[in-house]
Amino acid sequence: MVHNECVAPALTDLEWIHRLPKAEVHLHLEGCVDAAVVAVAAERHGATSPLPLDEGRPVLGGLAELLAYLDWSCALITEPDELATIAYESARRSSVSGTRHIDVIANPTHWPGFADRLGLMLDALDDGFRNAEADGFATATLCLSLKRQQSATEALHFVDWMIERRHRRVGALSIDGNEAAGSHNERFAEAFGRAGAAGLRRCAHAGESSGADGVREAIELLGAERIDHGIRALEDPAVVAELVRRSIPLDICPSSNVILGVVPSLAEHPVVPLAAAGVAFSLNTDDPLLYGIDLAGEYARSAAAFGWDRPMLARIARTSIDSSFADDDRRHELHGELEDFLATNA
Numbered sequence: 001m002v003h004n005e006c007v008a009p010a011l012t013d014l015e016w017i018h019r020l021p022k023a024e025v026h027l028h029l030e031g032c033v034d035a036a037v038v039a040v041a042a043e044r045h046g047a048t049s050p051l052p053l054d055e056g057r058p059v060l061g062g063l064a065e066l067l068a069y070l071d072w073s074c075a076l077i078t079e080p081d082e083l084a085t086i087a088y089e090s091a092r093r094s095s096v097s098g099t100r101h102i103d104v105i106a107n108p109t110h111w112p113g114f115a116d117r118l119g120l121m122l123d124a125l126d127d128g129f130r131n132a133e134a135d136g137f138a139t140a141t142l143c144l145s146l147k148r149q150q151s152a153t154e155a156l157h158f159v160d161w162m163i164e165r166r167h168r169r170v171g172a173l174s175i176d177g178n179e180a181a182g183s184h185n186e187r188f189a190e191a192f193g194r195a196g197a198a199g200l201r202r203c204a205h206a207g208e209s210s211g212a213d214g215v216r217e218a219i220e221l222l223g224a225e226r227i228d229h230g231i232r233a234l235e236d237p238a239v240v241a242e243l244v245r246r247s248i249p250l251d252i253c254p255s256s257n258v259i260l261g262v263v264p265s266l267a268e269h270p271v272v273p274l275a276a277a278g279v280a281f282s283l284n285t286d287d288p289l290l291y292g293i294d295l296a297g298e299y300a301r302s303a304a305a306f307g308w309d310r311p312m313l314a315r316i317a318r319t320s321i322d323s324s325f326a327d328d329d330r331r332h333e334l335h336g337e338l339e340d341f342l343a344t345n346a
Ligand SMILES: [Zn+2]
Pocket: 026, 028, 176, 205, 228, 286
């Protein structure tokens, strides 16, 4: 009889995924507000959701409804303490999925309660993230986001403020919003150029509500180092080739794409042909609390749908760390954690 009490039992695939050190780089602050927090704030303001709710979450028909809901829900948040709690909880919840770092996209246009006090908003978020890190949860970098409908002047003012303020929690400039009525990348080229020259990292939503042209413009006009979604790059082989040639990763959000109707089903998700073409990508939740998902679930669902094995998931985790805007030291640490884990849990 073999005595193997000292040998740890093999991890199930879901346990392995939960323990796999990884980063999440496409996570909206606006999608990390707990339904209970929204309910309390709505009560305080005597406000009613513009969308029907199911277990506190909005019933979504597409991207336009999602954005309208965020405008409503985030406007209810007016207290710095609420923001600190939202930030802390975002990092804590992410850690449950084995996420060791989060790049959090925050778009101030969704938060009118802080329109004239953006510095206070950043300080409050920083407090929450710092406390979460002190408690051993995921580290966090903020990507401050422009909205597609803003003017060139508004974008420049915002970027100039970011550069002048140089908040230690902010690592990147981002842009998001609905591109159905146009991406307007030329309008934002100067703002992104200024941000890049000042040392800010750059990412852009593209190839979700825009097609392959939106992805090409995000690269060429905005200098995006990472494309948020980017899946519709597949509509133009030349854009796919450009992503590969420049080693620009996509941050793909499979469930979000299905829920918002960008793709008809998970089985038909473009990540499979994009991966086959050699495009680097990470997996992400986008708006986890609005969809009722977490990152470990995205890895597990994708593995099941696409037949991905552990080496493939490890490769995606590596790309997630490479894609993140954590500083060099932190990324080095994260890679170390990942390789240590794989050395004993291949
Ligand atoms: Zn997004």
